Amino acid sequence: MMGVGGEAAKQIEQLDEVLAWGPDAIVLWPLEGDQLRNAAQRVVDEKIPLVIYDRLIENFKGMAGEIMGDNEGIGNMMGEYLLKFFAEDLKAGKEITYLLFIGDSSTVSKQRTQGMTDVLAASEYKDQFKLLQDGFQTDWSNAKSKEFMENWLNTADPAVVSELDLIVTHDDEIIDGIMTVIRDDEALKDLRLLTSVGGRRETLATFDVVTKPELVTYFFSPSMIREAIRLGVAAAKGEQYAGQAIEGQLFLIPTIEIDKTTVEAYRTSQDYIDRYSIAN
Structure with a gap:
């Protein structure tokens, strides 16, 4: 888990660094969706399962799944x-x-x-x-x-x-x-x-x-971060999450x-x- 402060540019730099490690999956909280679009696409192109949580990248395709509050x-x-x-x-x-x-x-x-x-x-x-x-x-x-x-x-x-x-x-x-x-x-x-x-x-x-x-x-629930990591692990292992096959869909956290x-x-x-x- 890497913190990047409040700038999308820093997040892009660190995402490139993570890609160089050859991770099994990446869980991404995009500070600004449009600015992170190309970096996220690089993850997809590398065939690394990508989970996007909390903030979406609009009209983005190819990620393993998304998870967010509703x-x-x-x-x-x-x-x-x-x-x-x-x-x-x-x-x-x-x-x-x-x-x-x-x-x-x-x-x-x-x-x-x-x-x-x-x-x-x-x-x-x-x-x-x-x-x-x-x-x-x-x-x-x-x-x-x-x-x-x-x-x-x-x-x-x-x-x-x-x-x-x-x-x-x-x-x-x-x-x-x-x-x-x-x-x-x-x-x-x-x-x-x-x-x-x-x-x-x-x-x-x-x-x-x-x-x-x-x-x-x-x-x-603040467990959304924990659930995003669980979703990422399941995607990396090719397993189901919450009883469902992971096929790029959006998972929503219930609201009170x-x-x-x-x-x-x-x-x-x-x-x-x-x-x-x-x-x-």
């Missing part, structure tokens, strides 16, 4: 939650205004956003959800999220600020940055809900003492929805125990 499914669940959470407002004809804080330009963010908007677009209330401006690309950064939130509050029309209903995000780190800005901000009098992905105990702890806005976040009604059950779940036993 990002589109997370987006779908988020969309369904919004329709239920704002049901009374929507029935009354109210417009729901929101901001969007995405992670980056990877397939993860694209799928989470598209999954949510697909559900909203298919509902009878599709015209009542109003995105106030293009999504903020945070690069999964707490600090960038904080800066974007501060800038928006300082430059937006006060009437628009006061009527903001919802902030959609793709990660708990983003939420943490936003909360350092908006917590106890009386200007955001209509803000009722934040959405996220992560289920981090630190983020959940913030909302133990904050009653408004509420948080809904989505969690998939966490809000104020389910957070305590999540904290006592085996998923939570396993997660923080791994972290510790």
Whole structure:
């Protein structure tokens, strides 16, 4: 296992180095899919089983398999939650205004956003959800999220600020940055809900003492990395994974929805125990 920091160029260099070893299989987390495309193709051309996990390389062929959290499914669940959470407002004809804080330009963010908007677009209330401006690309950064939130509050029309209903995000780190800005901000009098992905105990702890806005976040098991390695080993040995022949297909990790009604059950779940036993 090789760490490469935050640059795709470094990842390409180290992937070339790994190829020189003649490995039995390679498990790849592509920082930027398009930039890693040629390097991944070299792995395939060398007839080395390639497993891609978490972030996909769009329209790429020839890998042994892919494994990831169900990002589109997370987006779908988020969309369904919004329709239920704002049901009374929507029935009354109210417009729901929101901001969007995405992670980056990877397939993860694209799928989470598209999954949510697909559900909203298919509902009878599709015209009542109003995105106030293009999504903020945070690069999964707490600090960038904080800066974007501060800038928006300082430059937006006060009437628009006061009527903001919802902030959609793709990660708990983003939420943490936003909360350092908006917590106890009386200007955001209509803000009722934040959405996220992560289920981090630190983020959940913030909302133990904050009653408004509420948080809904989505969690998939951190065992995804372990499962990606198991998939790679099975591909190298020509064995099955999860009872299936490995034929280039996508394996999805199940998702859990966490809000104020389910957070305590999540904290006592085996998923939570396993997660923080791994972290510790």
